[in-house]
Amino acid sequence: MRIVLLGAPGSGKGTQGQRLVERYNIPQVSTGDLLRAAVRDGSKLGHEAKGYMDAGQLVPDSVVLGMIRERLARPDAAQGYILDGFPRNQTQAVALDEMLADADLPLDLALLIDVDIPTLKQRLLGRLTCKSCGAVFNSFTSPPRRSGVCDLCGGELAHRADDNEETIDKRLGVYEAQTTPLIEYYARDNRLRRIAGVGDVDTIFAAIIADIDAKLSQQPAR
Ligand code: AP5
Numbered sequence: 001m002r003i004v005l006l007g008a009p010g011s012g013k014g015t016q017g018q019r020l021v022e023r024y025n026i027p028q029v030s031t032g033d034l035l036r037a038a039v040r041d042g043s044k045l046g047h048e049a050k051g052y053m054d055a056g057q058l059v060p061d062s063v064v065l066g067m068i069r070e071r072l073a074r075p076d077a078a079q080g081y082i083l084d085g086f087p088r089n090q091t092q093a094v095a096l097d098e099m100l101a102d103a104d105l106p107l108d109l110a111l112l113i114d115v116d117i118p119t120l121k122q123r124l125l126g127r128l129t130c131k132s133c134g135a136v137f138n139s140f141t142s143p144p145r146r147s148g149v150c151d152l153c154g155g156e157l158a159h160r161a162d163d164n165e166e167t168i169d170k171r172l173g174v175y176e177a178q179t180t181p182l183i184e185y186y187a188r189d190n191r192l193r194r195i196a197g198v199g200d201v202d203t204i205f206a207a208i209i210a211d212i213d214a215k216l217s218q219q220p221a222r
Pocket of ligand 1: 007012014015052053123138162198
């Protein structure tokens with residue numbers, strides 16, 4: 001099963017992707033997480049990406065496509081994956097379709113998680129991530145039991161560097177200009193499903209898996 005999670009910054013791609021991993025036992029491949037890991041490691045790729053990420057701009061396609069090709073070639077992705085934050089523009093979407101066509105593997109669905117802008121901004125401003133285990137909390141919608149401390153591992157919680165008002169506005173602008181055309185791209189051949197992304201996380205998850213399971217039930221067993 002190969003799924004794309006589409007949606008604006010803060011729409012819940014990471015949150016829902018984590019749950020999909022547990023349900024379907026396939027990896028979540030987040031280009032944002034891969035890029036942040038490269039920045040933390042101080043690699044050449046990370047060095048190149050950092051300036052774009054801090055400015056709320058997309059990292060160049062050549063960098064992202066090389067990184068994603070390498071990631072999807074790993075054995076754990078052989079049975080499928082959930083793409084979170086990729087593709088982000090038409091070039092990346094076409095490149096993904098070409099990669100899949102070369103491997104004779106279809107993309108099953110592109111799931112658009114739809115959330116209004118004021119809600120997106122509030123979620124991003126409240127997001128807290130554990131520096132040790134990566135667990136995500138939100139000071140408004142899902143606060144940790146102890147302020148600044150991860151419920152799961154006791155690690156320190158921090159705001160992401162790009163979750164400040166100025167960069168959030170830039171990221172939302174980039175999403176509107178470069179990523180929203182993919183809604184039409186995937187709708188054209190009926191690969192798109194729209195999910196109402198405001199409300200309870202469990203209810204949104206139930207809507208997502210209903211679409212995925214409906215799609216899976218149409219496929220012949222492999
Ligand atoms: P990336 O890491 O992909 O960030 P993003 O798209 O901006 O998405 P986010 O991670 O901010 O949001 P999300 O949808 O995962 O929301 P989450 O579930 O965490 O990209 C970062 C940067 O990397 C980009 O700006 C770019 O520079 C670069 N990059 C990445 N991919 C690239 C690519 N393909 N090409 C080029 N450049 C690329 O939820 C947010 C918060 O809301 C959390 O606190 C969560 O707890 C809360 N929340 C979630 N759901 C709910 C709910 N239903 N109710 C209440 N709260 C909720």
